Amino acid sequence: MDIIVPNNIYHVVDAISYGLYAFLVGGLLLGFHRKIISRIQGRPGPPIIQYLIHTFKYYLKEISIPITAGNPLYIFMALMGIIVWLTALYLGAVFKTSLLILVGLYVLQKIVEHGCGLSSGSPYGKLGGVRSVFSAAAEVPLFAVVGIIYILTQSLIIKDIISYQLLNGPIIFKLPFAAFAFFILLISKAPNSPFGIVKDKSIVSGYITEHFGILESLILISDAIAWFVLLWLFIAVFIGPIVILNPLLTLIGMAILTFIISIICALTPLLTPNHSVMLQILITALVIVDLIHKTITV
Amino acid sequence: MTPEKKSGIISLIIGIIGFTYIIFYSNNVLLIYLGTALFTPFMVYGIGMMLNPKTKRREEGLIPFRGW
Numbered sequence: 001m002d003i004i005v006p007n008n009i010y011h012v013v014d015a016i017s018y019g020l021y022a023f024l025v026g027g028l029l030l031g032f033h034r035k036i037i038s039r040i041q042g043r044p045g046p047p048i049i050q051y052l053i054h055t056f057k058y059y060l061k062e063i064s065i066p067i068t069a070g071n072p073l074y075i076f077m078a079l080m081g082i083i084v085w086l087t088a089l090y091l092g093a094v095f096k097t098s099l100l101i102l103v104g105l106y107v108l109q110k111i112v113e114h115g116c117g118l119s120s121g122s123p124y125g126k127l128g129g130v131r132s133v134f135s136a137a138a139e140v141p142l143f144a145v146v147g148i149i150y151i152l153t154q155s156l157i158i159k160d161i162i163s164y165q166l167l168n169g170p171i172i173f174k175l176p177f178a179a180f181a182f183f184i185l186l187i188s189k190a191p192n193s194p195f196g197i198v199k200d201k202s203i204v205s206g207y208i209t210e211h212f213g214i215l216e217s218l219i220l221i222s223d224a225i226a227w228f229v230l231l232w233l234f235i236a237v238f239i240g241p242i243v244i245l246n247p248l249l250t251l252i253g254m255a256i257l258t259f260i261i262s263i264i265c266a267l268t269p270l271l272t273p274n275h276s277v278m279l280q281i282l283i284t285a286l287v288i289v290d291l292i293h294k295t296i297t298v
Numbered sequence: 299m300t301p302e303k304k305s306g307i308i309s310l311i312i313g314i315i316g317f318t319y320i321i322f323y324s325n326n327v328l329l330i331y332l333g334t335a336l337f338t339p340f341m342v343y344g345i346g347m348m349l350n351p352k353t354k355r356r357e358e359g360l361i362p363f364r365g366w
Contacts, residue, residue: 004322004324004325005321005322008320008321008322008324008330009321011327011330011331011334012317012320012321012330012334015330015331015334015335016334016338019334019335019338059346059349060346060349060350060351061350061351062350062351062352063302063350064300064302065301065302065305071301071305072305075305075309075343078339078343079309079339079340079343080339082335082338082339082342083335083336083339086334086335086338086339087332087335087336089335090331090332090334090335091332094331095328095331213350214343214346214347214350217346218339218342218343218346221342
């Protein structure tokens, strides 16, 4: 016990500080994303730390649970968002375990969105929740991507995928369609994205309409960690050890990816739900054709 | 006690019990990390609810009177 406890405290502090780092980096990148969009639209835009300021501001705001909310689901869903993305962060960036678990966790994010929307009792929240189920079409390319990566590397463990790239070069040049499909997933997760039907302004704020105050702050924290994890995953799986083994280069890579995504988000209109789903299914078809082609030729 | 405060206290208790368990009884690093991922949000929510300012409503559950 005497030896275990200090060790365990060390690991807990380590885990919390890594989570805090992911939140701060993710939050700054999302602030940067907002800044780029503003500049493209000819506005000065808020400062880059605005996302973090919002998170801290909402954390200290008074809340009251709406009378229509279904508790404890209403509160637990906001907590579950952070649980899901912290788990993805640790299993991905720290332990470099299976890619399949991370895909599973990404699907759990849909449960968070759906649960948030439906538990609030608000019609806007409900519509956001239902749209999050539609936008599950974005996950279908993800499974095709996982399949095609397995065909190439014979493993789904992130550590093995990074080692494969150490010997054979970045996967992005070998599987451009898969990288494109994953990139579309990144775009669909970005705020103000053409695929952002879940938080469409025509349904107020979608599933987070009734989650305000500290609950919104928790959702903002989970979104920042999610942004960090998804960018990290893209860099680790498709660009590989050249960038991912150096923390500074990883940060630069994340900033560049955020910059590209921001430009795309600023220049594209929001698609309607049916167009968004149709486009994502088309991309899936593209990756599946590539997968079949690779399976036949291997 | 308001339902908000009650939920904060419950989640703080869950968080403290969880962290106590993973610090004192766990000997697997992966389990400690996953436990941290599981219980940190409960602590964050619990602490946040303790910092939640006093309601400006005259009575709980009523919206403030904003004039006719």
